[in-house]
Amino acid sequence: MSAPRLNNWQAVQDEVLRRIHAREWPPGALIPNEADLAVEFGCSRATVNRALRALADSGLLDRRRKAGTRVAAQPVAKATLDIAVIRHEVEGRGQAYGYQRLSRAEAVPPAAVSGAMGTASDRPLLHIRALHLADGRPYAVEDRWINTGVVPLARAEGFETVSANEWLLEHAPYTHGDIAFSAVMLGAEDAGTLDVAPAEAAFAIDRLTRDGPAAVTKVRLLFPPGYQLRTTL
Amino acid sequence: MSAPRLNNWQAVQDEVLRRIHAREWPPGALIPNEADLAVEFGCSRATVNRALRALADSGLLDRRRKAGTRVAAQPVAKATLDIAVIRHEVEGRGQAYGYQRLSRAEAVPPAAVSGAMGTASDRPLLHIRALHLADGRPYAVEDRWINTGVVPLARAEGFETVSANEWLLEHAPYTHGDIAFSAVMLGAEDAGTLDVAPAEAAFAIDRLTRDGPAAVTKVRLLFPPGYQLRTTL
DNA sequence: CAGTGGTCTAGACCACGCC
DNA sequence: GCGTGGTCTAGACCACTGC
Numbered sequence: 117m118s119a120p121r122l123n124n125w126q127a128v129q130d131e132v133l134r135r136i137h138a139r140e141w142p143p144g145a146l147i148p149n150e151a152d153l154a155v156e157f158g159c160s161r162a163t164v165n166r167a168l169r170a171l172a173d174s175g176l177l178d179r180r181r182k183a184g185t186r187v188a189a190q191p192v193a194k195a196t197l198d199i200a201v202i203r204h205e206v207e208g209r210g211q212a213y214g215y216q217r218l219s220r221a222e223a224v225p226p227a228a229v230s231g232a233m234g235t236a237s238d239r240p241l242l243h244i245r246a247l248h249l250a251d252g253r254p255y256a257v258e259d260r261w262i263n264t265g266v267v268p269l270a271r272a273e274g275f276e277t278v279s280a281n282e283w284l285l286e287h288a289p290y291t292h293g294d295i296a297f298s299a300v301m302l303g304a305e306d307a308g309t310l311d312v313a314p315a316e317a318a319f320a321i322d323r324l325t326r327d328g329p330a331a332v333t334k335v336r337l338l339f340p341p342g343y344q345l346r347t348t349l
Numbered sequence: 350m351s352a353p354r355l356n357n358w359q360a361v362q363d364e365v366l367r368r369i370h371a372r373e374w375p376p377g378a379l380i381p382n383e384a385d386l387a388v389e390f391g392c393s394r395a396t397v398n399r400a401l402r403a404l405a406d407s408g409l410l411d412r413r414r415k416a417g418t419r420v421a422a423q424p425v426a427k428a429t430l431d432i433a434v435i436r437h438e439v440e441g442r443g444q445a446y447g448y449q450r451l452s453r454a455e456a457v458p459p460a461a462v463s464g465a466m467g468t469a470s471d472r473p474l475l476h477i478r479a480l481h482l483a484d485g486r487p488y489a490v491e492d493r494w495i496n497t498g499v500v501p502l503a504r505a506e507g508f509e510t511v512s513a514n515e516w517l518l519e520h521a522p523y524t525h526g527d528i529a530f531s532a533v534m535l536g537a538e539d540a541g542t543l544d545v546a547p548a549e550a551a552f553a554i555d556r557l558t559r560d561g562p563a564a565v566t567k568v569r570l571l572f573p574p575g576y577q578l579r580t581t582l
Numbered sequence: 583c584a585g586t587g588g589t590c591t592a593g594a595c596c597a598c599g600c601c
Numbered sequence: 602g603c604g605t606g607g608t609c610t611a612g613a614c615c616a617c618t619g620c
Contacts (some may be wrong), residue, residue, distance in 0.1 A: 124608070137522045149586060160610045165587075175431075182586045182618045190518050193432040195528050198408075199582075200425045285423050289370050293582035295428050299532035299552040299574065317550035319532040325582075341532065349432075349526035349558075357589070382605065393591045398606075414598045415605045 121158035128157055128167035136176065136187050144189040147177075195347045199295065199323075201282055202258075202337075206250045214249030217276050218257075218309065225261050232324060233331035235263060242270055244280050247309060254310045256343075260335040266327060280333070284325075288332050293325045297345065302338070310340045319343045354391040361390055361400035369409065369420050377422040380410075428580045432528065432556075434515055435491075435570075439483040447482030450509050451490075451542065458494050465557060466564035468496060475503055477513050480542055487543045489576075493568040499560060513566070517558075521565050526558045530578065535571070543573045552576045 122128045135141045147153075150168065154161040168185060171177045175192045179185045206213040222240045224230075230237045242262040248255045260280050262270045267288045275283065300320045307314040319339040325332045355361045368374045380386075383401065387394040401418060404410045408425045412418045439446040455473045457463075463470045475495040481488045493513050495503045500521045508516065533553045540547040552572040558565045 137524065139522070143519060151586090162589095162611085163609060165589090166608085169588090179587065180618075181588075181616070182584085182620090184586060190434050190437070190515065192434075192437075193526070195430045195432050197428045197430060197580075198425050199428050201423050204423070204425075282423070286376065289372070291370065293426070295580050295582065297530055297552070297578040298576060299550040299572075301550045301574075315548065317532040317534045319530070339532075341534075343531065345530040347430075347528050349528065384605090395592090395608095396590065398608090399589085402607090412606065413600095414607075415600050415603085417605065
């Protein structure tokens with residue numbers, strides 16, 4: 117039997133994965149170059165390139181010009197998290213989404229916030245606190261600062277029925293963002309809002325969104341105990 | 350002035366990003382098809398395709414055959430987390446990595462573990478507990494169950510100096526994995542191991558690794574308060 | 583220097599899915 | 602049906618980098 121022609125990049129990728137998995141190409145090994153594989157698989161080099169590039173993107177291969185392509189010795193797993201609008205996250209679970217604004221004020225933020233956002237320490241920002249609900253139960257508390265210098269339109273919005281989460285996506289373009297996940301102990305106020313005992317462990321997502329050099333908004337989302345952020349490898 | 354020729358896919362991507370950001374192509378808008386853009390940009394359709402496909406992968410565009418390409422109304426941010434070997438994570442911070450095995454035993458796991466791994470409820474698995482250190486201080490506690498039915502070689506390994514984390518990458522192939530992130534309150538034992546007060550909030554990473562249908566290993570990593578998992582958008 | 587991956591081109595065929 | 606994106610091909614040039 118001769119090898120079947122692999123004439124699409126997914127078939128090539130599958131075959132490469134099979135060889136890695138079967139240890140025909142063990143971790144750290146140098147694999148044939150694109151041109152040779154193209155001949156072996158009976159396809160064009162571009163097709164091989166597409167397949168290998170996808171595997172390199174996912175961390176399974178290390179590719180370097182001249183040095184060639186190696187099976188990653190210790191693959192860095194790339195877990196992709198889909199950070200969706202909270203309403204979609206809740207509705208995606210088949211639950212009814214609810215939203216409740218807790219407070220809205222223009223105020224000078226704590227130094228930690230103005231520092232992270234790069235705004236003057238005495239500059240007032242728009243401060244929104246809100247509760248997201250799933251099937252009527254608290255799902256997450258949102259504590260957000262909005263840079264009104266970058267998004268002046270926000271001063272005219274009450275955020276009583278539209279969450280800042282969604283409003284900003286529609287009205288404020290951004291170019292970059294930082295996200296950090298951590299575990300924190302709930303303070304009395306947040307615990308009360310989430311309707312759980314104080315000093316419980318909460319899952320926190322901190323996001324800072326930028327438009328070029330300027331910070332657009334900084335938000336902390338706190339999820340009650342039991343919340344899990346899931347993904348696959 | 351006429352538009353400069355965009356003869357590489359990154360330049361095309363940048364121009365498309367610029368138009369989205371400048372609201373020339375607002376959220377939800379249908380953008381020209383690949384062939385038209387190729388003419389406008391003075392490059393081949395394949396180059397346009399590469400640029401648009403990359404943007405679609407990152408969630409900024411929605412592409413459907415016949416329906417065309419639209420700017421995503423509410424971009425689902427794809428945050429990519431690099432889940433590296435813990436030693437690399439520590440060394441990447443410029444700290445000295447240390448490893449300490451706490452215990453090793455073959456034992457019948459709790460029902461929750463055998464259930465998640467799909468092993469018989471009375472089947473003994475290899476149970477490893479270990480501590481990862483950064484600059485001599487506790488960095489994370491690892492609590493792992495290994496399916497010796499799938500990785501029999503593990504029974505011959507003491508894991509006294511090599512962490513299961515790294516040993517398994519070298520010796521046990523896998524095809525899929527699930528990861529969950531959550532916040533938990535530390536029990537007395539784990540708190541003691543991490544040298545923090547009990548009932549503190551810890552960041553937990555639970556990972557289940559499979560090779561086809563069979564579970565290879567299930568691990569929980571607990572990080573002391575202050576730990577943050579970071580990424581960018 | 584020379585081998586490798588990175589990319590572009592021009593053209594082609596195809597699969598999907600609105601209409 | 603037919604317009605759209607998805608993909609393949611054969612060939613080419615180039616950038617990087619190990620030797």
